[in-house]
Amino acid sequence: MKILLVDDSRFNLITAEKALMESNIACDILLCDSGLKALDIIKSECIDIILLDIEMPLFTGIDTLKEIRQQRCFDGMQVIMFTSHTDKAILKESFKQGANDYVTKPIELIEFASRVNAAIRARNHDIRLQELLKSTTNQNIQLTELANQLKETQFHLINKEKFAAIGELAAGVAHEINNPMGYVSSNLETLKKCTTNLNSILTKYRELSQHITKQEKSSSELIVMSQDIAELEKSLHIEFIVGDIDSLIEESREGIGRVTRIVQSLSRFARTGLEEEFTFNDINEIVEEALLVIRHEAVDVAEIDLDFGSLPNIMCNRSQIGRVVMNILINAIGSIRSQNRSENGNIRVKTYSEENDVIIEIGDDGPGIDSSIINRIFNPFFTTKDVGQGTGLGLSISHDIIVNKHKGQILVDSENDAGTIFSIKLPQS
Ligand SMILES: Nc1ncnc2c1ncn2[C@@H]1O[C@H](COP(=O)(O)OP(=O)(O)O)[C@@H](O)[C@H]1O
Ligand SMILES: [Mg+2]
Structure with missing residues (x-):
């Protein structure tokens, strides 16, 4: 001192x-x-x-x-x-x-000493306080750094989970795309043959028309020519071809539309879901889009029943909600698949609106979730799947998206052997 x-x-x-x-x-x-x-x-x-x-x-x-x-x-x-x-x-x-x-x-010695001692105590307290303040400030800096690191880790984890899911879906999606692409390309092949045949007939008709214009041939010769053309038409199945063109084009158009929709859904899903892009959306449309991407996963595993209610458009992040629906659907399909049943299981997707909420219910008749673990399923990294099979992040990310980002609720209702129902409640405003 x-x-x-x-x-x-x-x-x-x-x-x-x-x-x-x-x-x-x-x-x-x-x-x-x-x-x-x-x-x-x-x-x-x-x-x-x-x-x-x-x-x-x-x-x-x-x-x-x-x-x-x-x-x-x-x-x-x-x-x-x-x-x-x-x-x-x-x-x-x-x-x-x-x-x-x-x-x-x-x-006065006693008064003097006690006042100086009181000042020393006050000064010591002040020094201690300053030290505490300094260490609290340092801790705050460290905490902010840690929070930033955590944010970064979370970002990487979310991406890791997302791309793992995309990887999982890739084979199915490739099939979904290949199938329409297959018939679009075979239709194009057929259309090419059609045009070749139509061109041959067109050439013949042009020749006939020139002869008629130039009046070089007798009418009996012209009659023979037109009979030849009719014969050729028959042998080239022109009548059948003309009747078929429209449906070939229509079918191809529909196939290309399907591919476009799948690619759009997938690219929406793959986009960084972190951006805070909130827009008015039709939840039924988002669910349909998610189904489009995961549908192939359910082949030979589960029938998917849809029960869409009429819903008001609500403010939400389209790609984030799509990911949540997809995560829950993939879990439902996986749970049924894990039972190796001889017959397909059942998944029911229902949407409805209730008071101030829009609700998406996804239920499965899979193995259910044991009461001993049900409180942990939303924890990051909690998985009952084998190593390399599950990241344990799907539900924790879904929870974050619904509860923190959309101020909604995600609830689970499950019993052993009686299946599982996930309900997502999103506020209408
Ligand atoms: N529909 C369901 N049926 C049974 N168990 C489920 C279902 N959905 C989730 N679970 C349980 O919750 C766990 C965590 O799910 P999730 O966070 O998506 O991670 P992951 O699917 O990678 O395991 C799963 O491992 C599983 O035990
Ligand atoms: Mg999962």
Whole structure:
């Protein structure tokens, strides 16, 4: 503890120094005979307590005190006014300017020691407080850093889960795309043959028309020519071809539409779901889109029954909700598949609106979830699947999307051997 004694009287300084030593107060003592010198000293020395004579020529104790209190770096310094004044107005002014205490002259040893000791305690508390503040600030910085790292990790995990799911779906989606592409390309092949045949007939008709225009052939010759054309039409099945073209084009168009929709759904699903892009959406449309991408997973595993209610459009993030529906559907299909049944299982997707919510219910007649683990299924990394089979992130990400991002609810109702129903409730506004 460093104590600075400031008094223009040499006698007072010596007396105060003696009093400090006699009171066995462990401290370094510095003496100085003017307020201005005191201000210089406190700039270079780390002074904890200053005893400041009020009555000094030119620059008084109160002037010095004002200067000290104007600088934030001296906030923690304890200032004790040293005075022979008993004038209450002067003491009041001292406290107003930020003095912590006062002692009276001539020094009364017991009073002097207890006031200085009280200042030492206050100063020690202040130092401790500053240390605590510093360590709390440091901890805050570390916590912010940790929170940022966590955010980054979460981002990577979400992407990892997403791409694992895309990987899982890729084979099925490839099939969904290949199938329409197969008949579109075979239709194109057929159309090419059709045009070749139609071109041959067209050439013949043009020849006939030229002969008629130029009047080079007799009418009997022209009749023979047109009979030949009719024969050719028959052999090239032109009537059948003309009747078929429309349906070939229609079928191809529908196939291309399906591929486009699958690719769009998949690319929406693959987009970084973190962006806060909220728009008005028809939830039935989102569910249909999700079904389009996962439908192939259900082949030979489960029938999917749909029961779509009429819903108001609601504000939501389309790709995030799509991912949640897909996660739950994939879990439902997986749970039924794990039973290796001889017959297909059943998945029921129902949407309806209720008071202020839109609800998506996805139920399966799979093995159900054991009551001993049901409280943990939304925890990150919780999985009952074999290593490499599940990430354990699908439901935790879905929970985050529904509860935190959409202020909705995701509920599960399940019993052993009686299947599972997940309900997603999304607020209408
Ligand atoms: N429909 C369901 N039927 C039975 N168990 C389920 C169903 N949905 C989820 N679960 C359980 O919840 C766990 C966590 O699911 P999830 O977070 O999607 O991770 P993962 O599918 O990678 O295991 C699953 O491993 C499974 O035990
Ligand atoms: Mg899953």
